[in-house]
Structures are given as structure tokens and as C-alpha cells.
Amino acid sequence: MNIRFAALMTPLLLTVAMSGSFALADGDDEAPAKPSCPKGQVLDTRSQRCVKQTSNLVPDEDRTRYAWQLAKDGRYEEALALLDTLKQPNTAKALNYRGYATRKLGRIDEGIGYYLQSVKLDPQYAQVREYLGEAYVIKGxxxxxxxxxxxxxxxxxxxxxxxxxxLAEAIDGSSKT
Structure with missing residues (x-):
């Protein structure tokens, strides 16, 4: 009986534990969990498995969330490649994350362009305004x-x-140099 109970509860407990890291990643862009899939794969939250990023089974929301995880982990090119697979790439979050990855790759003007598109879609999206402001700080x-x-x-x-x-810290830091 205990073995059967453990067999039933293990997947449930794993799902609960895993869902906590995704709540952080999806929140309003809090620190995302470290990506755990190999290059070229994305986490499918329904199956809790890494699948090819070209799989039609993975919804855009999962792709976008995982691209954010990749970007925050410094894997900017991989994040951009994953964002390229979105069926609906013109969302405020996807454009913000694309802007973040391109800015971190040193393509500041391109990043600003993506940020401005994101702002147009969601003017109340505070994170994109922070990143846009940081890009402006870099540009002086x-x-x-x-x-x-x-x-x-x-x-x-x-x-x-x-x-x-x-953003206030970034502005303050730039005025001291």
C-alpha cells in the first residue's frame, strides 16, 4: 500500500515543486528559474519534459517564458532563436525579451526598437520601461x-x-562616471 501511495504521490509532488519555479518565471518577470533543457530544446510545462523547440506541442507562453530564462542566464542567442519559433511573436513580453537579449548582445538600437514596440502594445508594462530606460542610459x-x-x-x-x-540606480550610476 505504501509503495502504491508513493508511486501516485511522486509525480504530484514533482509537479507542485516544478510549478513554483514557473510561477516566479511567469510572474511579472521576476528572476526566472535557471534553464534546464539542452540547447535547441524547451520545457513543455504540460509534460514537464524538454522537447525540441520546433515542436508544435509547446505553446507560445512556454516558449516565451523559457526564452526569458535563457536570456537571464546569459544565453542570448539561444533566447533569440527560441523567440523566432513563436507563432505569435508580437506580444509585449516576447518583444521585451527580444529587446533584452539584443541589448545584452550589444545591439542597443535594435533592442530599443523592440522595447518601443512592446511599450506600444502595453504602455503599463513596467519591466519593459525599465529596460528601455537602461538602454537609454547606455546611449547617454x-x-x-x-x-x-x-x-x-x-x-x-x-x-x-x-x-x-x-532604473533609478542605473541612472544614478551613470551620472557618477
Whole structure:
């Protein structure tokens, strides 16, 4: 009886444990879990298995989430390749993550273009405004970065949200150099 109970509970407990890391990854872009699939694969949250990133079984939401995990892990080219497989690539999150990966690859102007497309789709998306502001800081356009900071303050309702604090720190850090 105990063996049967354990056999039934193990997949359930694994699913619960795994779902916690995905809640963080999907939240409003909190620190994503470290990617666990080999290059060229993506995690299918339904089956909890790595599958080829070209598989039609993996929904865009999973692909987008996993691309974010890859980008935050410094695997920018892989993130972009995965974003290229989306059926619906023009979402605020997908464009934000594409902008993030291209910016981190040093293609600042291209990243800004993706950020601006994301802002157009969702003007209340605080994270994309933070990253857009950070790109402006890199370009030396502190005036434009400050505009994004004010937009974030309006979205968050105050200056305590992480996006506001991170962009304020980037602006402050650039003015000290």
C-alpha cells in the first residue's frame, strides 16, 4: 500500500515543486528559474519534459517564458532563436525579451526598437520601461531614461517597485562616471 501511495504521490509532488519555479518565471518577470533543457530544446510545462523547440506541442507562453530564462542566464542567442519559433511573436513580453537579449548582445538600437514596440502594445508594462530606460542610459540619453522612470512611477503608484529602483540606480550610476 505504501509503495502504491508513493508511486501516485511522486509525480504530484514533482509537479507542485516544478510549478513554483514557473510561477516566479511567469510572474511579472521576476528572476526566472535557471534553464534546464539542452540547447535547441524547451520545457513543455504540460509534460514537464524538454522537447525540441520546433515542436508544435509547446505553446507560445512556454516558449516565451523559457526564452526569458535563457536570456537571464546569459544565453542570448539561444533566447533569440527560441523567440523566432513563436507563432505569435508580437506580444509585449516576447518583444521585451527580444529587446533584452539584443541589448545584452550589444545591439542597443535594435533592442530599443523592440522595447518601443512592446511599450506600444502595453504602455503599463513596467519591466519593459525599465529596460528601455537602461538602454537609454547606455546611449547617454539620461533625459529619455528619466522619462521612463516617471512612467514607471506612474504605473507602480510610487517609487518602491523593483523596476523603479533598478532604473533609478542605473541612472544614478551613470551620472557618477
Amino acid at each position: 540619453r539620461l533625459d529619455l531614461a528619466q522619462e521612463q522612470l516617471q512612467q514607471i512611477k506612474s504605473i507602480c503608484g510610487d517609487t518602491r517597485c523593483e523596476e523603479y529602483q533598478d
